[in-house]
Amino acid sequence: MISYRHATEPDVDAVLELWSRAAEDSGRPADDGDQLRRVINRDPHALELALDGETLVGTLLSGFDGWRCALYRLAVDPAHRGAGIASALLQHAEQRFIALGATRSLAMVLDANELGAGFWRSHGYEPQAEWSRWAKSL
DSSP states (O other), X not given: OEEEEEOOGGGHHHHHHHHXXXXXXXXXXXXXXXXXXXXXXXXXXXXXXXXXXXXXXXXXXXXXXXXXXXXXXXXXXXXXXXXXXXXXHHHHHHHHHHHTTOOOEEEOOOTXXXXXXXXXXXXXXXXXXXXXXXXXOO
């Protein structure tokens, strides 16, 4: 049975380990435990976890800046894909956004991530060809 809860600091190592084997990481800076702890401390509801017993099998990071919502780091253990975990994580995040008064949600998906693109498209998200994400490493 899959359960869901928000991440706490003791979850950081397990989250980073899951991301290292289950998330699409090309073209982005390496994840860092200190950064993840800052996210958890700043917004304790931002990182939703899916657990099979005590084993972490999925994550979704959802941020809200008071105006728009952003979804990052959707990752499901390859052995647990196809069981509705990603959909449940997304549903939890969208319910949170609605409760916060948000009107729009944005998902960050690498162009080459066909599996991810199919998931997001099946849940009503569409790429915006007229927009480009600009980034600068700090």
